[in-house]
Amino acid sequence: MILLKTKEEIELIRDAGLLLGKTLAEVGRHIRPGVTTAFLDQLGEQFIRDNGAMPLCKGFEGFPSAFCISVNDVVVHGIPGEVFLKEGDNVSLDCVINLNGYVADSAYTFAVGEISPEVQRLMKVTKEALYIGLDKCKAGNRVGDISHAVQMHCEKNGYNVVRELCGHGVGLQMHESPNVPNYGVKGTGPLLKEGMVIAVEPMVCMGSKNVKFSKEDGWTCRTRDGRPAAHYEHTVAITANGPDILTTFDFIENSNN
Ligand code: MG
Numbered sequence: 036m037i038l039l040k041t042k043e044e045i046e047l048i049r050d051a052g053l054l055l056g057k058t059l060a061e062v063g064r065h066i067r068p069g070v071t072t073a074f075l076d077q078l079g080e081q082f083i084r085d086n087g088a089m090p091l092c093k094g095f096e097g098f099p100s101a102f103c104i105s106v107n108d109v110v111v112h113g114i115p116g117e118v119f120l121k122e123g124d125n126v127s128l129d130c131v132i133n134l135n136g137y138v139a140d141s142a143y144t145f146a147v148g149e150i151s152p153e154v155q156r157l158m159k160v161t162k163e164a165l166y167i168g169l170d171k172c173k174a175g176n177r178v179g180d181i182s183h184a185v186q187m188h189c190e191k192n193g194y195n196v197v198r199e200l201c202g203h204g205v206g207l208q209m210h211e212s213p214n215v216p217n218y219g220v221k222g223t224g225p226l227l228k229e230g231m232v233i234a235v236e237p238m239v240c241m242g243s244k245n246v247k248f249s250k251e252d253g254w255t256c257r258t259r260d261g262r263p264a265a266h267y268e269h270t271v272a273i274t275a276n277g278p279d280i281l282t283t284f285d286f287i288e289n290s291n292n
């Protein structure tokens with residue numbers, strides 16, 4: 036069942052989204068060669084709790100940390116640990132928080148120092164794909180319109196989208212209906228209605244779309260070919276006029292980092 040949110044609920048999800056945007060920026064500010072992903076996770080978790088919110092990934096089906104932190108060929112669901120970031124890495128922070136009972140989900144891929152033009156382009160195209168998908172978040176469209184738009188933009192640029200994982204409804208819980216795949220056919224899938232809140236999250240591979248999940252931890256999702264991947268995510272409310280984006284990259288992109 037797809038839960039529709041009231042205008043008041045959407046404002047409360049926006050409050051969570053605003054704090055999440057600040058959180059990603061706060062952690063992002065500390066991304067540099069030599070820091071560990073565990074350090075970033077601890078810093079971010081403290082920031083979330085200091086601001087009266089709860090990190091929802093921590094404890095979710097046994098996931099051990101507040102953030103998914105995914106470096107280079109890790110597409111998503113990287114577990115923070117004694118992984119030292121180095122110049123030229125690309126690292127995505129993905130986090131879900133609950134503020135006053137309302138849930139926002141967002142992710143951003145950062146460069147560690149100077150990165151290659153190839154990875155820069157992957158990140159740029161992935162972020163473009165997110166906004167192209169968000170543009171389809173209008174009442175009367177269908178989920179497949181989002182999926183198709185994301186897939187086409189990535190493939191046209193020579194990249195591939197992951198099939199195993201997808202976006203999702205969000206707002207009252209971390210994962211609600213419907214699923215929002217990053218590939219699909221226009222005009223198919225659930226109808227988008229005013230009051231739906233979803234997470235759109237392209238996961239894009241520079242090389243092949245095939246991924247593998249770590250046998251040791253059951254979470255870490257890597258590209259099979261070892262080439263880099265990128266991931267950006269916004270939580271968005273569907274309106275009759277188009278997307279109302281409830282999370283924000285403004286704090287990341289307007290910082291002087
Ligand atoms: Mg997420």
Ligand code: MG
Nearest residue numbers: 140202234236
């Ligand atoms: Mg998500």
